[in-house]
């Protein structure tokens with residue numbers, strides 16, 4: 317039995333300080349925003365090295381607030397990768413703007429800067445790189461685009477808290493606004509929903525602070541139409557306990573990724589990381605696409621392999637008690653809710669290929685080496701079984 321994620325294992329390690337934090341909030345009855353959230357915001361601003369870190373209700377709401385703060389609405393276009401979690405595009409549509417889908421890079425799975433350039437029009441109001449699975453998008457090339465065109469970059473760093481670019485900066489602090497999620501499966505997960513927006517721009521920070529609380533300042537005076545996007549004190553208190561452990565959890569995830577890479581190679585299953593299949597390699601392991609050795613370039617929120625017999629492999633692993641997930645089986649341009657955009661026939665070959673080949677394996681920090689060995693041995697067992705030609 318190897319579950320995809322074991323949140324109880326992490327809780328067991330931190331049971332006492334987490335319980336104390338929960339009781340502290342219960343005793344204070346300061347349940348929403350307040351001192352716990354303010355302290356978390358200071359701690360996260362310091363960790364990320366950014367001027368403003370503003371706690372919000374979820375990663376989805378972080379994206380929504382970011383777009384609202386930039387005044388995005390009807391008639392505007394926002395460029396997003398077609399291969400990501402739904403919220404990246406959904407928040408654009410919810411504001412009446414048009415998500416413009418572009419393809420991703422076959423090695424990093426992140427937005428292709430050239431595809432972004434090709435998609436820019438006079439209506440483009442934002443570009444949204446997603447640091448998918450915890451790996452930094454190509455921020456240097458993307459920042460060149462922002463600097464040349466003036467189009468703001470909103471980083472979807474939901475899966476990438478602590479990820480560093482090749483220059484060592486933390487993602488989410490490089491573009492105009494960064495958006496993070498504390499959904500429990502993230503490297504820094506709350507005990508419920510939570511999120512964060514970050515910026516170095518004082519005016520945007522002030523606007524986002526107001527937007528998260530109905531655009532209200534002072535009380536019952538509303539200069540903007542905002543919403544209830546506030547972070548709970550319970551979530552903040554739990555996150556404050558977990559934040560100091562984040563670097564060691566990143567390290568453990570990286571160690572697990574290295575173990576997978578070595579074991580796949582030992583089993584002769586993965587011969588290269590070129591991002592394309594050839595006759596020799598039946599499993600493509602994740603590629604860390606950086607020319608510099610920056611430890612946190614990829615924080616492995618997910619360890620995602622590619623295989624052409626993905627669905628059958630997944631069924632085999634499931635039968636053997638090994639948890640996996642497909643992030644993501646349908647790219648945005650083929651989602652039913654976007655049918656009116658008439659993008660289902662668009663040519664996004666990388667995203668289309670990834671959606672039928674990706675499979676995420678267990679990678680959580682508490683995973684034991686023998687469990688990783690079990691996963692790889694089970695993949696190897698499947699790959700050795702003769703199947704009809706692909």
Ligand SMILES: Cc1ncc(COP(=O)(O)O)c(C=O)c1O
Nearest residue numbers: 374375376401403474497498499
């Ligand atoms: C890339 C990406 N963007 C946005 C979100 C939305 O975050 P949340 O689930 O906290 O609303 C997620 C989280 O699932 C995500 O993975």
